[in-house]
Amino acid sequence: MLDLKFIREHPDLVKEGIKKKGDVDRIDDILKLDEERRxxxxxxxxxxxxxxxxxxxxAEIKKAKQDASTLISEMNSVKxxxxxxxxxxxxxxxxxxxxxxxxxxxxxxxxxxxNKPEDNxxxxxxxxxxxxxxxLKPHWELAEKLDIIDFExxxxxxxxxxxxxxxxxxxxxxxxxNFFLDEAKEAGYVEVQPPLMVNASSAIGTGQLxxxxxxxYVIERDELYLVPTAEVPVTNIHRDEILSESDLPLxxxxxxxxxxxxxxxxxxxxxxxxxxxxxxKVELVKFVHPATSYNELESLRSDAERLLxxxxxxxxxxxxxxxxxxxxxxxxxxLEVWSxxxxxxxxxxxxxxxxxxxxxxLNVRFKSEGSKPEYVHxxxxxxxxxxxxxxxxxxxxxxxxxKIIVPKVLHKYTGFEVIG
RNA sequence: GGAGAGGUGUCUGAGUGGUUGAAAGAGCCGGUCUCGAAAACCGGUAUCCACUUUCUGUGGAUCCAGGGUUCGAAUCCCUGCCUCUCCGCCA
Numbered sequence: 001m002l003d004l005k006f007i008r009e010h011p012d013l014v015k016e017g018i019k020k021k022g023d024v025d026r027i028d029d030i031l032k033l034d035e036e037r038r039x040x041x042x043x044x045x046x047x048x049x050x051x052x053x054x055x056x057x058x059a060e061i062k063k064a065k066q067d068a069s070t071l072i073s074e075m076n077s078v079k080x081x082x083x084x085x086x087x088x089x090x091x092x093x094x095x096x097x098x099x100x101x102x103x104x105x106x107x108x109x110x111x112x113x114x115n116k117p118e119d120n121x122x123x124x125x126x127x128x129x130x131x132x133x134x135x136l137k138p139h140w141e142l143a144e145k146l147d148i149i150d151f152e153x154x155x156x157x158x159x160x161x162x163x164x165x166x167x168x169x170x171x172x173x174x175x176x177x178n179f180f181l182d183e184a185k186e187a188g189y190v191e192v193q194p195p196l197m198v199n200a201s202s203a204i205g206t207g208q209l210x211x212x213x214x215x216x217y218v219i220e221r222d223e224l225y226l227v228p229t230a231e232v233p234v235t236n237i238h239r240d241e242i243l244s245e246s247d248l249p250l251x252x253x254x255x256x257x258x259x260x261x262x263x264x265x266x267x268x269x270x271x272x273x274x275x276x277x278x279x280x281k282v283e284l285v286k287f288v289h290p291a292t293s294y295n296e297l298e299s300l301r302s303d304a305e306r307l308l309x310x311x312x313x314x315x316x317x318x319x320x321x322x323x324x325x326x327x328x329x330x331x332x333x334x335l336e337v338w339s340x341x342x343x344x345x346x347x348x349x350x351x352x353x354x355x356x357x358x359x360x361x362l363n364v365r366f367k368s369e370g371s372k373p374e375y376v377h378x379x380x381x382x383x384x385x386x387x388x389x390x391x392x393x394x395x396x397x398x399x400x401x402x403k404i405i406v407p408k409v410l411h412k413y414t415g416f417e418v419i420g
Numbered sequence: 421g422g423a424g425a426g427g428u429g430u431c432u433g434a435g436u437g438g439u440u441g442a443a444a445g446a447g448c449c450g451g452u453c454u455c456g457a458a459a460a461c462c463g464g465u466a467u468c469c470a471c472u473u474u475c476u477g478u479g480g481a482u483c484c485a486g487g488g489u490u491c492g493a494a495u496c497c498c499u500g501c502c503u504c505u506c507c508g509c510c511a
Contacts, residue, residue, distance in 0.1 A: 038470065041469075041470050041471090042470065042471070045470065045471085045480045046479080046480090048481085049480070051492075052479095052480090052492085054492090055438070055492040056438075056439075057491095058491055058492070059438040059439090059491095059492075063438085068491080071491070072491045073491085075491040075492085076491070078491085079491070242466095373467080
């Protein structure tokens with residue numbers, strides 16, 4: 001959510017941002033409602049003031065044991081007027097709020113304008129794409145042959161997109177999770193283990209509700225939502241809080257399974273581990289001082305990149321264009337790892353600065369000595385999502401015999417160096 | 421799941437219809453005192469909104485949330501949420 005005052009004072013800037021993102025512009029409607037709203041507030045508050053003053057007079061009169069019935073009957077009409085105006089105001093604020101929630105975040109000036117995948121800029125590449133003289137296999141073939149991921153039994157147990165990891169496959173999951181968490185700890189993130197289900201307020205806070213309800217698994221009976229990413233519970237940790245300036249930046253990391261309905265996906269995108277309904281991820285979340293948020297974005301990015309470098313997986317960094325970066329972000333990078341067996345790039349991390357957009361919605365502020373509370377900036381990034389990293393490891397580290405050499409940094413976590 | 425109690429400011433905790441945005445204490449900040457500290461004493465200590473101003477000021481709202489009663493609600497009524505205690509169940 002943007003600041004209403006900011007919209008009021010810089011409507012053109014906001015409109016331009018919306019245009020760049022390719023969203024619908026309802027700014028004029030918002031400004032009109034805002035004006036109506038403020039008019040009514042002035043009227044109703046004048047009446048409420050009268051109510052307060054006269055009520056006190058009535059109290060005085062009654063204390064003096066005199067008759068106050070004239071004033072009381074006079075106040076009856078004031079009461080009615082207040083009720084009408086309040087109802088009206090509520091309606092307007094409801095509508096205004098609805099529109100406000102539809103206004104996307106304004107992109108940062110450094111973000112390229114565009115709406116096609118080609119408009120995303122590759123700003124950095126790392127690692128060598130291996131060229132070998134044997135036939136490189138996709139991970140699902142390797143995994144099946146090595147009997148480390150059982151996709152079919154996953155289907156039996158639950159359905160497509162719920163793989164059953166087995167033996168070295170299961171251990172590799174644990175190894176990656178621990179590796180990612182240890183690295184995050186090293187980089188100064190506090191580990192948290194949040195609930196895997198959240199209530200509606202939390203889902204609204206990070207923007208999954210009301211619009212993206214289809215993305216989540218809903219437990220209707222208890223009105224709970226399975227988390228689509230740790231971002232949801234972790235970013236909500238400080239909802240409705242005023243932090244102290246000296247606490248910033250707050251950095252959290254969390255491992256959680258992620259549950260996504262992914263309605264409407266099909267084809268090569270969902271083959272193997274490419275897109276799942278349940279997957280594991282370590283998420284990095286920061287609450288920072290507004291003045292530092294773009295530096296924090298860069299350091300978040302390098303925290304995520306370091307993981308791929310240590311795993312020695314070739315990857316590239318994309319600066320996402322205005323049309324491709326989503327509703328809530330001001331600036332977003334994607335990290336894509338090279339999938340040797342599929343000969344394509346797979347997204348393993350998405351790193352964003354939301355500026356105050358989420359903080360406003362979540363009502364997370366900070367206060368420094370002697371000044372008013374101010375909204376923090378929030379950022380998050382995957383560090384990292386497991387399945388595609390696993391896919392890339394299997395494919396990039398495969399031998400002609402179909403074995404997998406485990407990346408060195410993982411040895412102390414896996415306890416084995418080769419699979420197969 | 422059953423029975424009961426309760427949700428007040430940073431915290432503890434008063435307050436059952438009329439100067440209660442809210443007693444008191446603690447904490448915190450500033451000051452006096454001190455070589456310095458402690459103690460003592462004095463002062464300050466919420467957030468949101470509107471208007472006006474930009475040194476400020478005026479008004480409105482907020483005692484879990486939402487509705488209701490009333491001229492007037494922290495205080496009475498209803499609904500929801502949450503917490504605690506006892507019982508039941510249980511990794």
